[in-house]
Amino acid sequence: MSDLSVAVVGHANAGKTSLMRTLLRDSEFGEVADQAGTTRHVEGGALLIDESNRLSLFDTPGLEDSIALLQILSAYFPEQNVDGIERLQYFLEHLTDYPELQQEAKVLRALLSSDLIFYVIDLREPILGKYHDELKILSYATKPVIPVLNFTFEAEENITLWKEQLARLNFHAYVSFDNVHFQFSDELKIYQKMQTLLADKESLLDELIALREKQWSDTFQSAKQLVANLFIEAASVRYQSDDNESAISAQTILLQQSVRQAESHCVQQLLQLYQFRQSDIENQALPVSQGKWELDLFSSDNLQAFGIKLGGHIAKGAGVGVAIDVAVGGITLGAAALSGGVVGALWSVKQRYYNEIQAKIKGKRYLCVDDETLQVLWLRQLQLLTTLQQRGHASFNKIALENSLNVNADSLPKKWNRYLRKLRSFPQWSSLNNQRDQSEYYKRELLLKELIDEI
Numbered sequence: 151m152s153d154l155s156v157a158v159v160g161h162a163n164a165g166k167t168s169l170m171r172t173l174l175r176d177s178e179f180g181e182v183a184d185q186a187g188t189t190r191h192v193e194g195g196a197l198l199i200d201e202s203n204r205l206s207l208f209d210t211p212g213l214e215d216s217i218a219l220l221q222i223l224s225a226y227f228p229e230q231n232v233d234g235i236e237r238l239q240y241f242l243e244h245l246t247d248y249p250e251l252q253q254e255a256k257v258l259r260a261l262l263s264s265d266l267i268f269y270v271i272d273l274r275e276p277i278l279g280k281y282h283d284e285l286k287i288l289s290y291a292t293k294p295v296i297p298v299l300n301f302t303f304e305a306e307e308n309i310t311l312w313k314e315q316l317a318r319l320n321f322h323a324y325v326s327f328d329n330v331h332f333q334f335s336d337e338l339k340i341y342q343k344m345q346t347l348l349a350d351k352e353s354l355l356d357e358l359i360a361l362r363e364k365q366w367s368d369t370f371q372s373a374k375q376l377v378a379n380l381f382i383e384a385a386s387v388r389y390q391s392d393d394n395e396s397a398i399s400a401q402t403i404l405l406q407q408s409v410r411q412a413e414s415h416c417v418q419q420l421l422q423l424y425q426f427r428q429s430d431i432e433n434q435a436l437p438v439s440q441g442k443w444e445l446d447l448f449s450s451d452n453l454q455a456f457g458i459k460l461g462g463h464i465a466k467g468a469g470v471g472v473a474i475d476v477a478v479g480g481i482t483l484g485a486a487a488l489s490g491g492v493v494g495a496l497w498s499v500k501q502r503y504y505n506e507i508q509a510k511i512k513g514k515r516y517l518c519v520d521d522e523t524l525q526v527l528w529l530r531q532l533q534l535l536t537t538l539q540q541r542g543h544a545s546f547n548k549i550a551l552e553n554s555l556n557v558n559a560d561s562l563p564k565k566w567n568r569y570l571r572k573l574r575s576f577p578q579w580s581s582l583n584n585q586r587d588q589s590e591y592y593k594r595e596l597l598l599k600e601l602i603d604e605i
Contacts, residue, residue: 154204155264155265158207160268160272161275161284162213163272166210168330168542169327172543192210199354199358216280219241223290226241235291258287267293269298272300274308299325300544301330373420374605381527387408420531565604
């Protein structure tokens with residue numbers, strides 16, 4: 151297997167390991183902590199490009215005493231015109247003379263064995279002499295160097311200052327890459343800069359860019375499917391209860407638990423997709439709208455949907471009581487009205503809502519999730535998805551799902567009401583129901599695709 155190798159170097163605590171985690175999509179790589187010197191040895195990871203090629207990345211310890219190291223290197227061969235790389239090699243050959251610089255020696259070995267160097271810079275830090283020394287040492291390795299400006303969100307005002315300093319040292323191919331506030335487009339810029347500096351690897355890096363774009367797109371598509379499927383599960387779930395307060399209360403609690411568990415499972419899957427830990431998120435229960443999860447099938451909210459179903463065949467405004475009477479015997483409208491297409495329409499209604507109609511007659515109630523709670527459920531998932539798309543692996547802040555019920559209707563699918571009417575007509579589409587069948591399941595898949603496209 152052929153490797154394109156990169157050494158990730160920089161001052162201690164600049165974000166090298168976090169950069170590795172983000173590029174590798176591996177939240178378990180190395181150790182990230184808000185303290186200096188966490189990485190004590192060289193660790194490697196790889197991005198597979200194809201069966202025979204990969205991009206290997208090597209996380210190195212922080213350069214803790216670059217000032218002393220540069221003084222030692224500069225003192226070699228005072229009367230000879232010796233290249234920087236020969237100074238590095240001489241230092242490594244005589245490392246026993248400098249036991250206090252073991253960490254720096256590990257970095258130098260990584261420099262000499264790599265094709266390219268990422269130099270990670272913490273923009274929050276002032277521009278000190280140690281950075282000049284580090285860049286001077288890197289130039290001795292005679293390898294292309296890409297300065298990576300980290301923490302740009304917190305220290306954007308320092309970007310211009312660093313650009314000027316880097317230009318003075320003849321480093322022009324820098325990139326901005328915030329390990330906390332991640333943007334996928336910034337990652338692509340890293341590979342594009344690599345192409346500029348490694349002309350002989352241009353086609354290989356083209357393949358890597360295409361692969362990473364596909365992987366990112368596939369991840370986003372899978373995430374959208376999880377969110378859309380959760381909405382279908384929650385919106386079509388329906389529990390039956392006896393029509394009395396205690397029975398309704400008990401079934402409502404079971405319904406709440408079922409939907410909350412479904413949301414929790416969706417959150418876990420989203421975290422896994424983006425390679426974050428469960429501990430990265432604050433667990434918050436799905437809020438209940440003023441204690442109300444209950445929405446009976448025959449409530450006023452569903453009368454309109456039922457009327458739309460019958461609107462083309464029966465006078466608009468026909469009440470649910472009329473519909474029930476017609477469907478179970480036609481005793482309200484009279485025999486004269488039951489003819490031709492009207493009979494066919496009513497029979498269709500009876501078949502679709504047979505269980506619900508029977509439940510109403512027998513003193514039963516059907517419970518489902520109310521509209522406002524479904525809005526919150528949908529918007530929470532969109533918030534989480536957006537956060538994960540822009541979250542780098544250097545963030546120590548937990549992800550908090552807002553419990554506010556002040557939802558923004560502009561963020562809801564354009565056909566929200568139509569989706570709800572459809573889903574509440576097909577309780578068999580939800581695995582949260584006790585009974586589930588595959589009837590008209592192809593319509594579920596069509597609706598799932600529509601919802602995915604809405605995200």
